[in-house]
Amino acid sequence: MYIEVQNACKKYIQDGAEFTALDNVSLDIEKGEFICLLGPSGCGKSTLLNAVAGFEKLNSGSIRIDGTEVSKPSIKNITIFQNYGLLPWRTVEKNVELGLETLKVPKEERHQIAAKYLELVGLMGYEKRFPHQLSGGQQQRVSIARGLAVNPDIIFMDEPFGALDAITRMKLQDDILKISRKAHKTIIFVTHDIEEAVFLADRIVVMMADPGRIKSIVKVPLMGHRDRTSADFLHVRDKIFELFNMKSDEYIEYVI
Template sequence: MSTEISGIGGGRQRDGAIEVKDLNVQYRSNGGLIKAVDAFSLDVAPGEFVCLLGPSGCGKSTILNVMAGFIPASSGSVRLDGELVTEAGQDRGVVFQRYVLFPWLNVLQNVEYGLKVRGVDKALRQQKAREYLHLVGLAGFEQKYPKELSGGMQQRVGIARVLVNGPKVMLMDEPFGALDSQTRYMMQELTLKVSQKDGTTIIFVTHDLDEALLLGDRICVITASPGRVKEVITNPIPGPRSTEIASLPEYVETRRRIYEMLRDEIQRSFAQEAEKLGVSKVGA
């Protein structure tokens, strides 16, 4: 797939291949050295939607933060289209669980902010901002302020603000975890729509098995800390997917298989926490 090369959404440079090789991340805590990620390797093709799935504390967010360039690798590497990732860049957009919007700017100003910083002409940046607000279902809300919006609406503004900058890769760190179930499903549908429309590579961190099976072309199951690749599973159900897939036999079987993997890792995670607290035995 090829598109016009531009730094602005709707005409982006098409690529977005990620190569993570033997990634290790360590940090100091209470005078000791903690290994968060251990020999983690993963290749992601341009336009692919990959979910990172694992128990709490397994290093999912740490891996995403290294991909984003927010924290350094202790060893190993992350490359985007062959270039070593060493710092944050506009070729990667990040959507967090918290709605990181500027409260003193209205919706339109929040979405166009990145383009303004890059010196894009006001008329063009506002046109692009309006296009992406329409895409996320917020046309007509341009003059509203974040405090006037629901959580789901704020998250949609955040997604539009990322997409308008034309990133090759969108990194999403449990972005819908704080939303109610109905709003969460609407946001999942929106994310699939965005992925299909622009062909953006998406790395999506989640601890929700059903969310991973709905969204991911592949699901990377991660072990309890330190995070390693336990298995990478190709979703047997081709896109576009909807919640109706839950009744398909291949969905049921794949869900069972992944659940068994997760259950083992969650139990290991519980045992690790118990050991830290000096508890000798943990109930199943």
């Protein structure tokens, strides 16, 4: 397996009380998969993501990527944050070039790579703007371009569209799906939005809170282009709703 999470446990002390964010979580992910971690707040989905990305240490258990134990963040695995994490004192172009500077890419090449990925996310002509001059959706596109620019193996996304309005969110979902198909990246995507998970994921890891654990893993049998209104889509969505016990009885009778 490409990513192996084995018996991951993580506890926090919060206001004197112990809180189990991850209780014996095990998960295998294949290379090139699009995985959504889905669940209510407190289910440990962000903790799991941060642990795989190397930002948080587990109390026990192990996480391996490509056979190597994860101990700290790596430039090969990029995280996209909900609040974008753009550096406000750098222009859009300089933000995208941030990781390329670490990789000692020559200046001329940095410009070319930045231009390429800004075009990919539809932000040609915005090179010299500062982040505060862009909308939230555009800022997140810059952040995605910055992540793709270093050609990472894995992209971690921590509720990346959570702060955006519904329409912008759907547009970005379309784009990230296209990008993931084109670039063949392994993507781990945290969300609490069921439709978002069904729209994006190859597999949905459904998590429950208190203690944080995996309830089940749902394979999404939708291929290629996904239609939010198709019968298949709604069928998968209903299955997830059931897992959260959110489908009312009358609705089931109506379907029967």
